[in-house]
Amino acid sequence: MAKVRPYYADGGLSAAFYDEITAADATLAGDVDLYAALAPEGGAVLELGAGSGRVTQALAERGFTVVGIDLSAAMLARAEARRKTLPPEVAARMAVRRGDMTALDLKRTFDAVICPFFTLAHVPAGTAWKNTFAVAGRHLASGGLFAVHLPKLDVMRNLPPVNPKAPVFDRALPDGRRLVLFVAERSFREPPGKLEQVIEYVVADASGRALQRSPERLTYYMADPTPFAEAAGLEPASPPQDLGGAGDLWVFRRP
Ligand SMILES: C[S@@+](CC[C@H](N)C(=O)[O-])C[C@H]1O[C@@H](n2cnc3c(N)ncnc32)[C@H](O)[C@@H]1O
Incomplete structure (x- = not known):
């Protein structure tokens, strides 16, 4: 077998064909509606692991102002190319930039922070999860919601x-x-x-x-996210909600 690359690496095909594969993935159907319900109309949303901008674009089109951060240059290039195709008023509501969700500090808050499609599961369920929940807490306004989509252990x-x-x-x-x-x-x-x-x-x-x-x-990596959320001062906002049979959406609130 050829040399094994990490997912989303430069020159890799997981980044190049991410949009084709997610468009065909029935387990993601309707996920944007769930994220859009977390913030007030026209509110500000931070997306951790924005990838190629699949969700970022959709939320900007619905009137939210969205900042997406990601570690992968290949995925960010796709998101930026996508942003350039949008009508100017939509593109102005969408920003993507390089950043690590386990260590981010944008020195501002948002109405909602989201971590779609198993992004948190890409990092080990120990210190990296603890730090990501701290990042979410630090970027949430009081009463704001953090939604994290995780695979089902079963x-x-x-x-x-x-x-x-x-x-x-x-x-x-x-x-x-x-x-x-x-x-x-x-x-x-x-x-x-x-x-x-x-x-x-x-x-x-x-x-x-x-x-x-x-x-x-x-x-x-999968674990119960609740203790990590509580350690970051977040409380469960609702029970985990099934999303497409393969994962659950967990939502936490900053009091
Ligand atoms: C499955 S994709 C999700 C992309 C997008 N949110 C969506 O729902 O289509 C996961 C993304 O998380 C990114 N990622 C993984 N670890 C990260 C980290 N520590 N900080 C920021 N992004 C990370 C990957 O580069 C990849 O683009």
Whole structure:
């Protein structure tokens, strides 16, 4: 197998095809509606791990002012390219910048802080989670909400055995090529709840011949976020809400 890259790395295919894959992911359907319900009309939202701007753009289009931060240059480049295609009044409400959600200090507060699509699960459920909740608390106005979308432990625990030859995703791209994904490796350990996978991205021609291959490592960490929230002075705002069967949306309030 070719050298395994981390997810969202420069030159990798997980960043290049992030939008195609999330657009086809039914487990994310309606997530933007849930985030939009957390802030008052026209309010300010901070997105931790904004990636290619999928949610950032959608919230800016709904009238929110959104700051998205991310560590990945490849994902931020996609978000910035997306921002440039927007009508000027929408683009003016969307800002993306490089930042680490475990150490951010923008020296301002927001009506809501969001951490969509398993972003928190990309960092270990110890000091990194503690620091991310502290970041959320520090950036929330009094009464503001922090929403974090996390994978369900039960789903991670019961994933089917890996068949590296069976595609888990296979779609035609607009230019006639195909994007095909395989799970090459998978392991799950608990405690802690840690899922490690190598996903092999393959770009193929219309006849199925591989033109480009990129194995990429995707790791998720999962734990109960409530003690981390409470340590940051946040309180549960509602019970965790199922989102698409694969994860839950956890919402905490800054008193
Ligand atoms: C699954 S994507 C989510 C992107 C977007 N929020 C969405 O819902 O489509 C996870 C993102 O989190 C980013 N990320 C991972 N660790 C991070 C950290 N410590 N600080 C900031 N961003 C991080 C990755 O670079 C990636 O773009």
